[in-house]
Amino acid sequence: MTSNVPRIQPSILAADFANIQDEVARIRSADGVHVDVMDNHFVPNLTFGPQMVEAVQRVSTVPLDVHLMITDADRWAPGYAELGVFSVTFHAEATNDPVALARRIRAIGSRASLALKPGTAVEPYLDLLPEFDQVLVMTVEPGFGGQSFMAEMMPKLRTLRVAAERHGIELWLQVDGGIALDTIAVAAEAGADTFVAGSSVYGAADVDAAIAGLRAAAAHRH
Ligand SMILES: O=C(CO)[C@H](O)[C@H](O)COP(=O)(O)O
């Protein structure tokens, strides 16, 4: 995945599941593909498991960014890293030991990413940031696409950006939920550099133009 910012990662949650190979090919101008794994326990929705992630990995020309919305991440997340995906995101609320899990994911060879639900404070994790390659600040309640962007999450991004600079690390700051042309600049200005966009990309008539438009709108603020 390019380390050039801003990075745009369309979410296949908003794609046509009956046509997934073409849907993944359609976003080849993006910086990655975001794959939302939901288990009907951590969130009230059910999507893919490892077999589907492996299939997407086989046909995708862009790196896979796997977002695990599952309970017991300590048990299941390493298996996703073993598929060879670029990045594995697990939720802070779903692990007993985020540092140990991040170390396992990194040792397998994927980037380790920590996600925070809207109600989860960022402060307990600030001293641990060097253990992660990315932090995902959720800007909707996880579970469904097409929800409204929560601008009140922006202070978390600012806090993370300052803390990453204090640590002197290259931490990717990702936002997920309600990212569109009218919200992406706000998140970029707050410090996000990596943007998940489901409905605003797959719902567009011209997917490439939607990706380019998001990139331009975010770049404006960097
Ligand atoms: O993790 C997610 C939902 O839990 C999705 O990645 C996110 O909602 C993307 O969809 P949209 O851009 O339509 O909000």
Ligand SMILES: [Co+2]
């Ligand atoms: Co997601």
